[in-house]
Structures are given as structure tokens and as C-alpha cells.
Amino acid sequence: MDVGNNYNQILSNINRISNNIKLIVVSKTFSINHLKPILDLGHTHFGENRVHESIDKWTNLLKENNNLKIHLIGKLQTNKVVEAINHFSFVHSLDNEKLAIKISKEENNLGKKIKYFIQVNIGKEVQKSGISIENSSQFIKFCVNELKINIHGLMCIPPANENPNKFFLKLKEIANFEGLKNLSMGMSNDYLEAINCGANYLRIGSAILGTRSNF
Numbered sequence: 001m002d003v004g005n006n007y008n009q010i011l012s013n014i015n016r017i018s019n020n021i022k023l024i025v026v027s028k029t030f031s032i033n034h035l036k037p038i039l040d041l042g043h044t045h046f047g048e049n050r051v052h053e054s055i056d057k058w059t060n061l062l063k064e065n066n067n068l069k070i071h072l073i074g075k076l077q078t079n080k081v082v083e084a085i086n087h088f089s090f091v092h093s094l095d096n097e098k099l100a101i102k103i104s105k106e107e108n109n110l111g112k113k114i115k116y117f118i119q120v121n122i123g124k125e126v127q128k129s130g131i132s133i134e135n136s137s138q139f140i141k142f143c144v145n146e147l148k149i150n151i152h153g154l155m156c157i158p159p160a161n162e163n164p165n166k167f168f169l170k171l172k173e174i175a176n177f178e179g180l181k182n183l184s185m186g187m188s189n190d191y192l193e194a195i196n197c198g199a200n201y202l203r204i205g206s207a208i209l210g211t212r213s214n215f
């Protein structure tokens with residue numbers, strides 16, 4: 001497994017279509033040592049699922065490298081909001097009012113604001129996180145207008161084993177309607193489809209780093 005080679009390959013696939021797309025290398029479960037070839041190539045955006053795993057892994061490197069941006073792509077619990085604001089540059093999983101209110105309060109206390117994607121449960125799956133499609137408009141307005149949270153865009157994970165296109169297009173339709181420009185969608189198996197549907201933040205792990213064994 002040549003991680004640097006995989007990375008260059010995927011990046012060139014992406015850039016062949018557009019050079020306005022941010023690649024987030026999803027590094028959950030992998031050590032910094034495994035990520036070294038990509039760090040050496042100058043890549044700066046990484047995605048993590050768990051707050052404490054990310055803090056343990058990245059804190060030292062964040063002190064050395066101002067350009068490094070870590071994205072929380074997994075669930076955020078209200079009791080970890082302060083740690084998350086201090087550590088991450090982006091959170092992709094904002095999906096409920098209680099969390100939004102806590103974020104707004106703690107950002108005011110800390111005097112620090114980061115960027116958020118609102119996660120939408122685009123396939124209406126009971127087991128998935130995300131605000132429902134029906135409540136998304138009201139929730140976006142609540143976050144933007146009342147809480148003054150920096151809502152960067154929308155995020156989704158379409159249902160597995162289905163053609164993802166209609167779900168990606170639905171997220172884009174909601175974003176357009178709400179005046180949000182950024183779409184976090186597309187993973188190892190569907191990133192080209194996601195780009196064709198308007199994604200500009202891709203979250204790609206295994207296609208670059210290999211299979212995750214211990215997650």
C-alpha cells in the first residue's frame with residue numbers, strides 16, 4: 001500500500017474535474033506515522049470521527065503547523081463542545097438544537113468561532129444522524145439568524161448500497177434554497193458522483209489510506 005501514490009492519484013482525479021474542491025483525508029484509526037507520506041506532500045486537511053482520538057493524535061502537530069486543519073466528521077456530544085471548538089477548524093455533524101445552543105454559548109465564552117456544516121439525514125434512515133429534511137430549513141435559520149453560528153454548508157451520508165445521486169442532488173437543492181454554497185459529500189466509493197452533483201468538500205479515507213481494521 002503506497003499511501004502517497006494513492007493520494008496523488010485521487011487528487012489528480014479530482015483536479016481533472018475541478019480545482020475548487022477540498023479533499024479531506026479521513027485519518028480516523030490511522031497513526032501519524034501512516035499519514036506521514038501525505039503530510040510530507042503538504043496536505044493540510046484531515047478528518048476525524050472522535051474528539052479525544054483527534055486531540056491525542058494531532059495536538060502536537062497543530063502547535064508546529066498553523067496550516068493544519070482538522071475536521072470533526074463524527075458525532076459531537078454537548079459535553080465535548082469546548083474541546084471541539086478549541087481543537088477543530090470545522091465540524092460536519094451539527095444536527096440538533098441542543099447542540100447548536102451549547103456551541104453558540106461556548107463560542108461566546110471562548111471568543112472563538114469555527115465553521116460548521118449542518119448534517120442532513122438525507123435518506124431518512126432511523127440509524128443515521130442528521131436533522132430531518134423537513135426540519136432543516138427552520139434549523140438552518142435558527143443557527144444562522146438567532147445563534148449567529150458560522151454555517152459553512154450542508155453535509156450528508158447517503159444510504160449504503162443505493163445510487164447516491166438523488167441524495168446528493170437533494171442536498172444541493174436544500175443548500176441552494178437556503179443560500180448555502182458548500183457541500184460536504186462524497187467518500188471513497190462515491191466521490192466522483194458527489195463532485196458531479198456539486199460537492200466541494202470530499203471526505204475520503206480508505207481509498208487513500210487502506211482498510212481500517214480497528215474501527
Ligand SMILES: *Cc1c(COP(=O)(O)O)cnc(C)c1O
Pocket residue numbers: 026028049073074157187188189203204205206207
Ligand atoms: C469514515 C468516514 C468517511 C470516509 O469513509 P471512506 O469510505 O473510508 O472514504 C467519510 N465520512 C464520514 C462521516 C466517515 O465517518
